[in-house]
Structures are given as C-alpha cells and as structure tokens.
Amino acid sequence: MTPEILSLAKYLASSRAEFTLSEMNLYLSRKYEEKELYKILKPHFYDLDLVCDAHFKCIKLVKQPLPADESVLRELEGLFKTPRLPARIEKLVESYIEHSCGKDWHTGETAREIRENIVKQKEEYWGGKSQYPKIRIISYLLYHFPVYFCQYQYLLLDLFRSGLLTTKMSILDVGSGPGTITLSTVDFLQKLLGIYSKKNIDVKLNIKIDTIEQAQENINCYNELTSSYLSNETDNASITITEPFHAPAGAAKPQEDADLIVFSNVLAEMSIPPVERADAVERIASGSKNLTIVIIEPADLVNSTALRVTQRALVKKGFNIFSPCTLIWGIGCSGGNCWSFEEPGNIQVPDFMKKIARTEESYRYINTDMKFTSVILRKDSQVKHAYRAKGKFVRLANLKKHVGKRVNIVASVMSGNLGDEKTFVFKVCDATTSLPCYAVLPSYHMNDANRSLLEAGYGDIVEIFGTLIRENKAFSSYNLLITRNTAARHAN
Ligand SMILES: C[S@@+](CC[C@H](N)C(=O)[O-])C[C@H]1O[C@@H](n2cnc3c(N)ncnc32)[C@H](O)[C@@H]1O
Missing domain, CATH: 1.10.10 (Arc Repressor Mutant, subunit A)
Structure with missing residues (x-):
C-alpha cells in the first residue's frame, strides 16, 4: 500500500x-x-x-437506520417463514467437511467418529464446557451450526424492526466459532439488500466484522468459511471481515465504537460464575457509546437461568434491557431463578445433517429445534416496549392476596405454549416477582375475547381482565386461569 x-x-x-x-x-x-x-x-x-x-x-456513505417500511418488512419476514440454511452456506459447509475429512466423510469409520463426537459434544455442551479439538468443529458444523445460524436471524429481524441496524455498522462477534453469527449476519444483510434493490430503494451498506475467539482451529475454520463466502463481491455493500483476535474474551481489550456486539453461545463456556461474566461483557463494551449488545444462550434450565443472572448484573452496571423483558411497573426486575426462552420453530434439515443421520438412532444427529434464551441490551434507555401499567391491574407480586378471586393483570408473555393443544400454558411476567406465574387457557374456554393471548409473540405485553388466580403450592407458582369470561388484549 x-x-x-x-x-x-x-x-x-x-x-x-x-x-x-x-x-x-x-x-x-x-x-x-x-x-x-x-x-x-x-x-x-x-x-x-x-x-x-x-x-x-x-x-x-451516510450512517442512518436501515429503512424498515412495512413492505420491506413484510417481504423480509416472508423469507424467514421457512427457516433454513441458504443453499450457498450449505454447500460451503459441506465442502469444508469434505476437504477436512474426505469425500466419504458420511460413511465408514470417519462417520462413526463424527457421530461419536456429536453425542459427546452435546453432553459436554449442556454441562457448560466444551473443547474443540479438530473433529469437534466438524461435529459442531453438522449439528449446532444450522440452528444457531437461523435463530440469530430472528433477533436480527427484531433489531431491524426497531431501527437498531444502520447503514454503517461495526460488529463484534465474540466466541465466533466457525463463523455462525458472522455468516448469518452477512446472509441477512444480503437478503435485505436484495429486497431494497427489487423495490428500487437506494441503500448502501458499509459493514466491518471483528471477532474474538480463543481456539485456533475455530479461527482457521472461520477464516476459510468467511473468505470463501465473501469471495463474490456484493454490489451496494462493502463488507470487511478482519482477522480474528486470538484470545480469551476475558483478556480482550475494549472494542472501539462498536454498534453491535454479539455473544452467541459463548458466555456459558466461560469458566467463571454468571455474575462475573458481566464484567467481561462490560469491559469489551466499554469503548463503545451507541451500542447494542446481544447475548444468546441455550434454553436449558442451567444456561438459561445463568444468562438472566448475568443480565441482572449488567443492569446493575448501567445497561438497560431493550428486550425481551419489560419493566411493566417501572421498577427493576426482582426475579431470580428466571427460566424463560423462545421457540420460533424448526428449521429444515440441511442435506449434510441428513447424511450424517443415515444410521441407527438417526434422531440423535438431527437438530432442527430453535429454542434459545436471549437478551438485547442498550445503554441509552431505549426499550422495545415502552409500556407502563396504570392502577387498574394487580401486580403479580401481590397475587397471594387474590387467590380464588378474579383480577386484572398485565404481563409480558415469556414462553411459547408450555402445555398442549387441550390446555395452553404461557409463562407470564411483569418484573415484580421471582415466583413463576402461568396463564392457563383450556381450549374449551377459548373465544374471540381471550384468543389474543395465543397470538402474542415472545416478550409481547397482554392485558388480561378477569383472570381467576390459583396457587400451585407444590411448585411455588401461580396459575392465572383464563376462562370464557376472561378478556385478553395486546398492549404493546
Ligand atoms: C458454542 S461455540 C459458539 C460459536 C458461535 N458463536 C455460535 O453461536 O455458533 C463457543 C465458541 O466460543 C469460544 N470460546 C469459549 N470460551 C471463550 C472465551 N473465554 N473467549 C473467547 N472465545 C471463547 C469457543 O472456542 C467456541 O468457538
């Protein structure tokens, strides 16, 4: 130069x-x-x-929020209705596997070894620790990568709707692994640019993606997948992917002027308690002013509740929750022991996953269920839902006094249906209590007045009028029975 x-x-x-x-x-x-x-x-x-x-x-390029008018949004949402890995990514991953393990990777001894690793990795991963020597990255690509790639695009869609994605963005992918978040982001933005161009909306993008990753073999895989993926230039976009910073996140220096920092399935791998993970997040974020932080963890009890502990520690440090939690009564969340996750559905099975699953007990190698816990944080008090309750509702913290009575409550829906088709059960929360509360709607009580409970998305707020309060002593929880005489309506 x-x-x-x-x-x-x-x-x-x-x-x-x-x-x-x-x-x-x-x-x-x-x-x-x-x-x-x-x-x-x-x-x-x-x-x-x-x-x-x-x-x-x-x-x-002038930095401004990416235009998100109704028609663009509808078209983009349409693209994610049947979630799947894009064909190019599928091909890229399969060629990486092929040249790492040979063309016949899905048969014989190699396949046996990979399958053994997939099972082992699942066990270790849920246990909260994971190592990635060589073949582990292959198992990861085959089993975890597709779901994590697709589920992140749901969060990107949320950021886009809320105007938090801009034409110029510096993104940091912490614990990038093989490049799940990086590739998912680039694919999302390319789809969006495709829609703009179809609608003759002139939008240009300038994106820089940095990464921190502690495992060298994951960096090698990241470099190979991202450089092959970006070898086709995209018109209207400049996308710069820098060389990964090879270090543990705890030792990384603060990222200067980042717009978006993503911790996807990495905090749980840090061998420090959940409260201390907040220190690492805070330090990495300390060099950026107008920042969005996205943290994603698996939905299982241990990792999910641990994320909420880290989240609360970050709130104490001055971050505010953009989503999914809304402080409905304007007071800080007191809920310890909070297990809440979203389930946007299943992805289509990629061909490479089908190949490794061509064996006995094939279900062990198929992973299509998107199920994750996440939080989006800001420092400028921006929130997804600015709703505040007014006097006519009972706080969930006060339900004890109303057991056996019908009351009005307002709460965020914090789960998908935890029941079945006969009885719908949704976790609800208004950030005033750590005791679990569930809205229970038997299908024979469902009518036009209360149906909107079922239609609420994860984190959406519903006002419920005339719900019957029951205490479930065995589980130290409350059930809010929704009957045909109960009305429910969206409030955000
Ligand atoms: C489960 S993978 C997640 C990869 C990717 N973010 C995703 O969502 O698919 C965790 C990644 O974080 C890396 N990792 C774990 N602990 C780390 C730490 N303390 N600092 C940096 N990277 C870490 C691992 O090497 C691995 O690549």
Missing part, C-alpha cells in the same frame, strides 16, 4: 459525495488499474466511509 493512495482516497472521500477509482490516476504519481486500487483500498473502505461498486464508482 502506498501512503499516497490512501491519503488521496481520504481527501476525495472527505471532499466529494462520489468519485471513480480511475479518477484517482489524475492525481497519482503513477497509473494504477482500477482493480488494483480497489484491492489496495478495500480494507480501508470502512474507515473511509466509502462503498465502491462493480464499476469502481465510490460513494460516500
């Missing part, structure tokens, strides 16, 4: 709304091909605020 090229690009980027790379030759001491200039400047596009297209026309 000659300093002359960079300083000229800086000058042009600061003084013009657009220019072509060939124009640079008017001012340089020697002539360069446009392609050469593009290659030299590409790693600097993010800092220069430039997006350069296939014709080498460079445009100065």
Whole structure:
C-alpha cells in the first residue's frame, strides 16, 4: 500500500459525495488499474466511509437506520417463514467437511467418529464446557451450526424492526466459532439488500466484522468459511471481515465504537460464575457509546437461568434491557431463578445433517429445534416496549392476596405454549416477582375475547381482565386461569 493512495482516497472521500477509482490516476504519481486500487483500498473502505461498486464508482456513505417500511418488512419476514440454511452456506459447509475429512466423510469409520463426537459434544455442551479439538468443529458444523445460524436471524429481524441496524455498522462477534453469527449476519444483510434493490430503494451498506475467539482451529475454520463466502463481491455493500483476535474474551481489550456486539453461545463456556461474566461483557463494551449488545444462550434450565443472572448484573452496571423483558411497573426486575426462552420453530434439515443421520438412532444427529434464551441490551434507555401499567391491574407480586378471586393483570408473555393443544400454558411476567406465574387457557374456554393471548409473540405485553388466580403450592407458582369470561388484549 502506498501512503499516497490512501491519503488521496481520504481527501476525495472527505471532499466529494462520489468519485471513480480511475479518477484517482489524475492525481497519482503513477497509473494504477482500477482493480488494483480497489484491492489496495478495500480494507480501508470502512474507515473511509466509502462503498465502491462493480464499476469502481465510490460513494460516500451516510450512517442512518436501515429503512424498515412495512413492505420491506413484510417481504423480509416472508423469507424467514421457512427457516433454513441458504443453499450457498450449505454447500460451503459441506465442502469444508469434505476437504477436512474426505469425500466419504458420511460413511465408514470417519462417520462413526463424527457421530461419536456429536453425542459427546452435546453432553459436554449442556454441562457448560466444551473443547474443540479438530473433529469437534466438524461435529459442531453438522449439528449446532444450522440452528444457531437461523435463530440469530430472528433477533436480527427484531433489531431491524426497531431501527437498531444502520447503514454503517461495526460488529463484534465474540466466541465466533466457525463463523455462525458472522455468516448469518452477512446472509441477512444480503437478503435485505436484495429486497431494497427489487423495490428500487437506494441503500448502501458499509459493514466491518471483528471477532474474538480463543481456539485456533475455530479461527482457521472461520477464516476459510468467511473468505470463501465473501469471495463474490456484493454490489451496494462493502463488507470487511478482519482477522480474528486470538484470545480469551476475558483478556480482550475494549472494542472501539462498536454498534453491535454479539455473544452467541459463548458466555456459558466461560469458566467463571454468571455474575462475573458481566464484567467481561462490560469491559469489551466499554469503548463503545451507541451500542447494542446481544447475548444468546441455550434454553436449558442451567444456561438459561445463568444468562438472566448475568443480565441482572449488567443492569446493575448501567445497561438497560431493550428486550425481551419489560419493566411493566417501572421498577427493576426482582426475579431470580428466571427460566424463560423462545421457540420460533424448526428449521429444515440441511442435506449434510441428513447424511450424517443415515444410521441407527438417526434422531440423535438431527437438530432442527430453535429454542434459545436471549437478551438485547442498550445503554441509552431505549426499550422495545415502552409500556407502563396504570392502577387498574394487580401486580403479580401481590397475587397471594387474590387467590380464588378474579383480577386484572398485565404481563409480558415469556414462553411459547408450555402445555398442549387441550390446555395452553404461557409463562407470564411483569418484573415484580421471582415466583413463576402461568396463564392457563383450556381450549374449551377459548373465544374471540381471550384468543389474543395465543397470538402474542415472545416478550409481547397482554392485558388480561378477569383472570381467576390459583396457587400451585407444590411448585411455588401461580396459575392465572383464563376462562370464557376472561378478556385478553395486546398492549404493546
Ligand atoms: C458454542 S461455540 C459458539 C460459536 C458461535 N458463536 C455460535 O453461536 O455458533 C463457543 C465458541 O466460543 C469460544 N470460546 C469459549 N470460551 C471463550 C472465551 N473465554 N473467549 C473467547 N472465545 C471463547 C469457543 O472456542 C467456541 O468457538
């Protein structure tokens, strides 16, 4: 890189709304091909605020929220209705497996070894610790990667709806593993750009993705998958993926001016108590002002409740919960022991998963169930639902006084249906109590007045009028019986 090229690009980027790379030759001491200039400047596009297209026309980018009008949103939501790995990613993962383990990886001794690792990895992972020597990354790609890739796009959709995704973004993927979050983000943004272009909405993107990862073999896999994926340039987008920072997250320095930091299935792997994990998050986040933090963990009891402990420790440090929890009465969440997760459904089985599952007990190698616990945090008091309760409702913390009576309550729906088709059961929470509360709707009581309970999404707020309170002493919990005389309505 000659300093002359960079300083000229800086000058042009600061003084013009657009220019072509060939124009640079008017001012340089020697002539360069446009392609050469593009290659030299590409790693600097993010800092220069430039997006350069296939014709080498460079445009100065203004940072603003990505337009999320109704028609764009509907189309984007439509794309995620049948969640699956995109064909290109599926192919990429399968070729990685093939060249790591040979073309016949899904038969014979290699397949046996991989299957053994998948089972072992599941056991260790739920136990909260995991090592990734060599074949482990293959097992991870085959078993965990597809679901984690797809479920993250649900959270991205939420960030997009709320205006938290912008045209210029610095993203940090902590504990990146093989690149699940990085690849999922790029795929999401490319789909979005496709929709903009179809609708003739002129949007350009300038994205930089940094990573912190402690395992070298995962870094190797990350580098290979992301560089192959990005080898096709995307028009209207400059996407820079930097070399992963090889270190434990606890030792990483604060990330400067990040817009989005993602901890996906990594905090539970840190061998420190959940409260102390908040220190690592806070330190990494301390260099960024206008930041969104996304933390995702598995939905099982141990990891899910641990995330809520970390979340509360982060709130004490000055972060606010954007979603899924709403402080309905304006007071901080007192709920310890909170087990709440979302279940957006199943993904389609990728071909490579089908191949490794062609054996006895194939169900052991099929993983399609999206089920996760997450929190989105901000520091500027922005929240997804700004709802506040007014006097006509009973706080869940006060239910003891109302057992056997009909009362009005307002709460967030904090689970999918935990019951069955005969009796719908939803965990509900208003952030005033740590005792679990469940709205219980027998199907024979369902009618137009109370049906909206079923239609509420995870974290949505419902006002419930005339619910009968029952105490479940055996489980130290309360049931809020919804009968045909109970009305429920959305409140966010
Ligand atoms: C379960 S994988 C998750 C990978 C990816 N984020 C995803 O959601 O699929 C956990 C990853 O975090 C890495 N990891 C675990 N503890 C870490 C730490 N303290 N610092 C950095 N990376 C860590 C592991 O090496 C592994 O790549």
